Amino acid sequence: MKMLSGMKVGIRPICAVLAFALCASAQIASAEVELKSVNDILAQERRQLVALGTNRAKKIAGVGGNSIIRIASLSRPKEKKAKVKTAQVTSFSQLREMPKAAGGPEWACLTEALYFEARGESFKGIAAVAEVIVNRKQSKRFPNSVCGVISQGVGGKPGCQFSYKCDGHAEVFREPKAYTRVAKMAQLMLEGRLSKVTNGALFYHTKAVKPRWSRKFLRTAQVGAHFFYRPS
Template sequence: MIKAIVIALAALSVAVPAAAEVKQDNIRRLVRLEQRGLKSAQQAHLNGLITPVSTGAVRGFNYDRAWLASQPEASGGAQFQCLAEALYFEARGESLKGQFAVAEVILNRVDSPRFPNSVCGVINQGTGRKYACQFTYTCDGLPEHISEPAAWDRVAKVAKAMLSGAPRALTNGATFYHTHAVRPSWSRKFTKTASIGDHFFYRAGYRVSSN
């Protein structure tokens, strides 16, 4: 019995270093990216250094209204509430993918050193300063009421799924977006990553010439 255990441990000792070396190599590459002033985990994802966020915490996840409808009523703490409210006021009229895409932008900002490190911090950045807020509904001076229960139920489930580990597979790391109806000056400088529903999505970084 003891001999069998020793043999099994020996086999493990052969397999583990190879995996550890790969992990250490990825870590060293992430550190080099960080030293160049690039985003750590998200930048690594964009460059294929690590795998996307696992969907293990979100059983059967897909961008389908039937799947969303099958999910239990969503609730949660302050960060959940902030994300659900942002989706309600910013994207409740969007397609399901459009709502997930807006949620991606918010969570990408949370991960970025350029923005506050919490959902509520990102959403309320600049609130209280006229025309300086990041999300219009937080500083337009209009009262915000949740008057469409069905829409709230949907965006709440989207928020819960994203906070539970649903993949960010739609916007390619975007941290900005705007509607098709406007063209802010910053959009000419940033890299467009996606067009979903009524929004264009971008990440910081100058455009690469197509010539």
Template sequence: MSVLKSWAGGAIVLLALAGGLRAEVTVSQSNNPVAAVDTGLVALLGQERAGLEAIPAGRLAAITTVKNKPAKGKAASPLTLSREWLASQPAATGDEQFQCLANALYFEARGESIAGQAAVAEVILNRVDDASYPGSVCGVVNQGNSRGCQFSFVCDGRADRVNDTATYARVAKIARVMLDGASRDLTDGATHFHTPAVRPAWSHRFTRTAQIGSHIFYRSPMRTASN
């Protein structure tokens, strides 16, 4: 609540009591040792009342009403992304973490719908938030283990060349939206995904949360933090 609303609200309450105070002082000032103080208070309240009455009603309502605004820079939800909205956004740019996420979306999910690409971004960012994984986008994307890479494009032996610049520009915008704090509404905290063509052993232990396009999403038995 703003300081102005607190002051104005308090002043209005005090003004409502001003009439009663004035009447009480008028009756009892002859034998009240603090009558002079009360008289001064009534005079002050009278001045405040006159000042408030001089403000147009619409203006007074405006300055005493709290307006809940979205957080500055808050991005759209992936649930509302569309080609039209993305096309209206400026070309996406960013640091190394942005580049890692954009590359992952392009090489891992460029054939997916916008929702499917945003869902893969959710998985990567959910892993960043999970203490079991590296604490950066690049760390998550490039993470490997004894069985290979977490994301197949990283170590599939093929050169990572961007041949479809239009698609890359679009997934880069999705990466920017997600890094800027878009809510993760699509996969319910997923940290893993696979295509229907395979059935990895871990999928039996994890909780299936969604299927979007050609990817099935899962979260670990202990759910990770998400927006």
């Protein structure tokens, strides 16, 4: 009985040792399965990246397996930025390919001025008048907006800078095709997509007249029906 009793006392630690060993073995086996699964995933990721055939993918393929998320994020293509329209337009034929123009108050004011001041001019002639208006906007001698430049002198001294603003007639656009054309020209000028043709002019007049103020300034260009000037 003592011997049996002694044997009973010795079985418990043996069972505990066996249970611990079995549990440890199971944990090791589970860890090995998990490690194998991770390695399989990484190997698949490497194969896919190398298959892309880019230097970037090849470099990523050699990275260790510490971050699958990082590899995936690096291989994601970058979003392309929208291209800004900067191409110069130089003719009515190019202008016809453009969609109808639209814009804010500055565009509307410039369109109005081009319609009443230069709608019958050549492409270069319309561009030249538009250039003078924008040159004035950028000069300290004149208001700092297109609308301000065009409306300068209305109802006061020294009088209207643009005669159509003081001729007593309402500004009505009776020629749709001409309006569409100058509206596009106004948009191009405000976008900086028209070539400069007046050499910095701030003033102009038609060839039909010879105002006194023209003697004080330097003539910079002759475009279409207009002469162009700037302070000497």
